[in-house]
Amino acid sequence: MSCADNDLNPPCLEALVAGTFALMTCWAAPAGDAKLPSSRQRTLMARKIVSNLFFLKNHPHASPGLRQVMARPHERWVLLTESAGDGSVVTRASDPLAALPGGGLLH
Secondary structure (H helix, E strand, O other): OOOOOOOOOOOHHHHHHHHHHHHHHHHHOOOOOOOOHHHHHHHHHHHHHHHHHHHHHHHOOOOHHHHHHHHHHHHHHHHHHHHHOOOOOOOOOHHHHHOOOOHHOOO
């Protein structure tokens, strides 16, 4: 599947995986010279990681195995954000977006 920009198609699977892993790497070692403190950087990155993992576990072009693999870290990152007191963008399997055609991909 190509990564062409089209609002009607889900995000490119490969780009979403690569971007999520880049975010996880940055979460592990936030930029020391950033305008935001490390804790705020991590909060924002964790929220985006949860979102990306949700979309990956529901991506219409992902194999069932990849979806299962993405579901496990999604749940762990949900718990991580909740334990940090930032569950404001948590997306669970019961989320109404998951029931939409195409796995609820809206970003």
